[in-house]
Amino acid sequence: MTPDLRVRLGDIELANPIMTAAGCAGSGRELAQFFDIARIGALVTKSVMVEPRAGRPAPRVAETPSGMLSAVGFQGPGIEVFLQRDLPWLLSRGGRAVVSVAGGSPQEYAELARRLSDASGVTMIEVNLSSPNLAERGRHFAHDAGAAARVVNAVRAKTRSDIPVFAKLSPDVPDLVALAQECVAAGADGLSMVNTVRGMAIDPVTMRPAVAGGVGGLSGPAIRPIAIACVYEVHAALPKVPLIGMGGVRTGSDALEFVLAGASAVAVGTVIFNDPSACVRILREFEQALVDRGVGRAADLVGAAHRPPGPRHDDDHRGRPRGEGR
Amino acid sequence: MTPDLRVRLGDIELANPIMTAAGCAGSGRELAQFFDIARIGALVTKSVMVEPRAGRPAPRVAETPSGMLSAVGFQGPGIEVFLQRDLPWLLSRGGRAVVSVAGGSPQEYAELARRLSDASGVTMIEVNLSSPNLAERGRHFAHDAGAAARVVNAVRAKTRSDIPVFAKLSPDVPDLVALAQECVAAGADGLSMVNTVRGMAIDPVTMRPAVAGGVGGLSGPAIRPIAIACVYEVHAALPKVPLIGMGGVRTGSDALEFVLAGASAVAVGTVIFNDPSACVRILREFEQALVDRGVGRAADLVGAAHRPPGPRHDDDHRGRPRGEGR
């Protein structure tokens, strides 16, 4: 029996919970060389801005243990080209398009929302709050619950009512649960977690920061435990709010971990750089994990790790179920 | 020519910058089976508390990509037994003893400081601020700059003047630099950074949190970029304050990264579990790294990554010095 993989994110339904993470899959064109992008739950685009952006100077990335540091700086063609070239291409291949947006002010976010609402075929808007707030000397919107709420509010106001708006949060904020609550109060239909973690590396040869600009965003399996803690905590505080979990998903079992912690869908980012077919492989492994556990519906597992321990847990205390296979 | 490895931490000098991280080397007895503990800069003990502590239930640890989650809960024998049994043993082997202390109130910390000052042979006291504040429903002292400052103040007041007091900070705080400044203002002679990062894992078999109690501390190479960013930032803000850097040091090159970021000494934690001889291996590799770079004094490299880019950096822009070896 094939498990039912459909999941709901607010008012929309995805065929399965596996998505790409923003900025790690372009707009789908490159990955389509390796698999049929219509097969995954959705493709989340690189964050699009109003104007074209050249991004940050190279070196932009550095490898770190089980992770990477990056500072790409939102390089992209701007909303105009995105709507003319990238979105139609993605839709023509049958992809579900979640469009990530980034701006320097609530007004810019609102303009992006308006233009995406005028276009057709956008499944969801993901509001990347880890973008520098021009009015606040470049502090990220995510670091100020008030500013984040204003952005979410502006986007929700300009977005067509049938397009859900998800706010994407970063883990290094003073109080994640409070930020999550503010975003939901401001109209977010759901939350995406997590963006990259602040980090740095020094190149031991040049003796200088390894990525130009010094600080970068840490991503990949290294941060998975941080991301899981965020998803778990926010799901505990806001159990009705749909979450998209991400941060270091490498296997179907990792995706399952996010679902158990409270995510309704799971996005794959950095691991795509290692394995361009990662999303379909992870989807296959995730499905197999459900089969192995005799679980008929993926949706039933969302937040299962929060349930009071059953007899299985009790067993665990007496030496984990590792006796099983003996 | 063998490089001069001596480093200063406030008023004391260590023979070399490599130390153990608190809680990852016991009080030295187990590691002494693998190498001569007198050879490393100092041995930092497991955080000692006033009373004996049973710690947290098992499972206490889980492996994560390039890291681990732990929730040991300060299991230990209490200060009495520590002073009678552990400290004398360590000193008898010629080890430099940095004693980490943890308590539930500033008074408990103060009592520990007093008793350690009465004993002889303590090189330094490291104040572990990631301990639950009993008066604040278990919130860590490190999460509240005021509470942290009260603890540091209490410890400094009761500590013999020739023993430096270092405050150990955790990376997940709202404003690390502000906390660092508060601790220094309260009398800390230096800072140790970083303690573990909040994290969580779900066991995909039991479908429950992998570590009893849910949340644990993430450590190991996975967090190194986070730790480097903390050291770099605090050194930039407080260039005169000596720092002990830690978080995922696995090789001599990693230790060098911390020194370049601004640490005067470097502690090795989780990697000891992988390689009980890690400290001496890292010391050897670190020394070799200095030789390879023609650096005569380790102390000269402290914070070198902050210096304005020289011609070497310029070279870097034109394609890194990777042409060198061709």
Add this chain to the structure above:
Amino acid sequence: MSDFRPVQMSSPVLTVRRVDSYHAITVVAPGVAERFRSGQFIAIAVGGEQSSMLLRRAFAVHDVKPDYGGTVEFLFAVRGKGTAWLAERRSRDLLDIIGPLGKPFPLPRDPVNCVLVGGGYGSAPLFPLAQALRRRGCRVDFVLGAASSDKVLGAMAARRLAETATFTTEDGSFGVRGRVTDALGQVIEDARSDVVYTCGPMPMLREVTALGVRHDIPVQALVEETMACGTGVCMSCVVPVVGGDGITRMVRSCVDGPVFRGERIRFDDVGTIPFDALGAPGWKARTDDDYPAREAG
């Protein structure tokens, strides 16, 4: 004492083979082999220098031979990422191993009757033990169990080494259908066993210990709590054990064990901190007088 301390070494793999449904790896490790006493284990770093897996994996020593200065064999089932990596090793690869670790099985001074009870791969450490006991003139009986016949480890060797060898499988595919404890009582009576040695999953150790108590004979149990370092520094492998002074302590199974008197392990409290354990929340130091002497949990 310093002669018994563990060594860390880069050991070449000599052979990799299958034993029943297990993988068996023999490494050349003279320092480990010469120090080894039965019940001790080794801890292996997995995945190489750039591995994302930092924690060592613990394995019982299944056999020690004098060849090449000293070889050590361990057996394992593929369970997770680390054992999957180990299963791919080939001869001449190097393994970073530490051993021998932990306290060995205490051996009886006199030639008494010993019954050795193993579950699954938990049987592995019982084979060098059986040899040591035989050298001391002890009678050895084996009771080995597993879920199914392919998981019963070392049936041939057991028959060769022991007076009697009884096998149990949960699915009845080999020997008696059921668990080791379904057969053990009879063996103890028939063999007039004086002591039980056992290794296997925690629930099995608990049942075997209960049986030993009922027959009034001591049980030496080798526990396998999750370990991260194997050397005593991480504090991850704790089990609540009652000391000679009647006080329960959270002891490290890697250095204070892995072998404990079964009656002293508080099986029902494994995975918890018993309220009366030394240093438990609310625990207060008591004088010896007002602390009730207790011998078993």
Add this chain to the structure above:
Amino acid sequence: MSDFRPVQMSSPVLTVRRVDSYHAITVVAPGVAERFRSGQFIAIAVGGEQSSMLLRRAFAVHDVKPDYGGTVEFLFAVRGKGTAWLAERRSRDLLDIIGPLGKPFPLPRDPVNCVLVGGGYGSAPLFPLAQALRRRGCRVDFVLGAASSDKVLGAMAARRLAETATFTTEDGSFGVRGRVTDALGQVIEDARSDVVYTCGPMPMLREVTALGVRHDIPVQALVEETMACGTGVCMSCVVPVVGGDGITRMVRSCVDGPVFRGERIRFDDVGTIPFDALGAPGWKARTDDDYPAREAG
């Protein structure tokens, strides 16, 4: 187009050998071999499934053969953790490779005179190029340089394939003492070269390009900017390149390159965002009219 798209495959290692001071690995990779055109590269995952190294390593294809359905050879110097791991591979190990990636060297329609200039392992992609050029009846001359003689790659093959082969070493241990650019001018004149193909470190590409400009012949330069994915999704490998429209863009060297017209690469601005690049801070969309046409950086 779809026939040219890269494939991802688990390729068995056929042979591992040393070529001069480099390691050479040949893998069986029919899909890659049949699609390959010179100048394209492959990207390899390093360290296995539990590797802590997530980023792929890019390598030029040095040779393609029809054996076993198609084999691909690449050469490398051990530089960091990933190449150290690769150097330890043995035959029959599997490598996860993607290829062929990137845009190939454009080949001349007519049988013109081509000079191929390589620095260190940067010479590797020039050998399949030389063969392709020879098949088209082009004259091929080689100028290969390195720091020392042991790092000059493929001197024998160069002599075999080319009309002339000139070697330079910085320490003078082989051929002309100096850099490739010290010898290149003369070769261009002697051979009446019509086009330069080059690969090597960025500073060398810059000098070679400058020389090409001085001799008024086009330069095709294969750049090696730090890459993380090789497939175009990570945006790490950008280089400022002037387009046909005169606008500078930060282009991905993995998919828009790695081969570019040398004159279009803004070498002096590599590692920066030129102020006039499309989307640079302060950049404003301009009409075609008020944007000065520029052809070279």
